[in-house]
Amino acid sequence: xxxxxxxxxxxxxxxxQSMTLQxxxxxxxxxxxxxxxxxxxxxxxxxxxxxxxxxxKGEVPNGYNVSRSTTxxxxxxxxxxxxxxxxxxxxxxxxxxxxxxQHFGDGTRLSIL
Amino acid sequence: xxxxxxxxxxxxxxxxxxxxxxxxxxVSxxxxxxxxxxxxxxxxxxxFTLYSAGExxxxxRLKATLTKKESFLHITAPKPEDSATYLCAxxxxxxxxxxxxxxxxxxxxxx
Numbered sequence: 001x002x003x004x005x006x007x008x009x010x011x012x013x014x015x016x017q018s019m020t021l022q023x024x025x026x027x028x029x030x031x032x033x034x035x036x037x038x039x040x041x042x043x044x045x046x047x048x049x050x051x052x053x054x055x056x057k058g059e060v061p062n063g064y065n066v067s068r069s070t071t072x073x074x075x076x077x078x079x080x081x082x083x084x085x086x087x088x089x090x091x092x093x094x095x096x097x098x099x100x101x102q103h104f105g106d107g108t109r110l111s112i113l
Numbered sequence: 114x115x116x117x118x119x120x121x122x123x124x125x126x127x128x129x130x131x132x133x134x135x136x137x138x139x140v141s142x143x144x145x146x147x148x149x150x151x152x153x154x155x156x157x158x159x160x161f162t163l164y165s166a167g168e169x170x171x172x173x174r175l176k177a178t179l180t181k182k183e184s185f186l187h188i189t190a191p192k193p194e195d196s197a198t199y200l201c202a203x204x205x206x207x208x209x210x211x212x213x214x215x216x217x218x219x220x221x222x223x224x
Binding site for chain 1 (some may be wrong): 147155
């Protein structure tokens with residue numbers, strides 16, 4: 001009964017480094033999402049996907065890339081990490097049909113120094 | 114511009130002291146309003162979906178209501194384990210399942 005699993009849970013990067021945040025779900029959901037959560041700012045959508053091979057930008061996509069090769073996995077790539085990308089990143093999924101709630105993972109806490 | 118505003122930012126209650134959390138929204142068309150609970154170091158956990166004005170849903174000590182402009186999350190006789198951040202989010206017509214979140218309300222319940 002895993003739901004949405006995110007790895008790693010914590011990571012410290014140096015400015016200019018790259019990394020991939022992993023997200024996998026076992027609920028066979030078509031839709032997947034990446035959010036960032038900053039203190040006092042609420043959740044902001046970075047990218048989302050409506051199915052394998054289909055992705056689209058959210059509210060704050062700059063500095064990030066995504067891919068969706070399978071229904072289960074939706075990795076988020078950070079290229080040339082910047083201090084402004086220090087945040088907590090959440091992955092979520094939903095069935096995508098009708099008004100269905102999104103189910104969230106427990107997040108990746110990323111610090112860029 | 115579509116907006117979701119939650120108030121107050123933080124709320125401290127004594128155990129057993131009932132209160133309400135507010136989520137007001139200004140959107141072009143509402144398909145649904147969601148309430149989530151978020152514990153420190155965890156992801157948001159789904160609580161309720163409300164679809165139309167006048168609708169109410171209950172779960173244990175929590176009751177969510179919806180009008181055309183706002184939603185309330187009523188907490189009756191809260192316990193310390195109800196301490197968490199409560200998030201409100203709206204799904205807007207034409208938004209293709211993309212949610213717009215409020216900033217959240219941090220609730221602390223003292224024993």
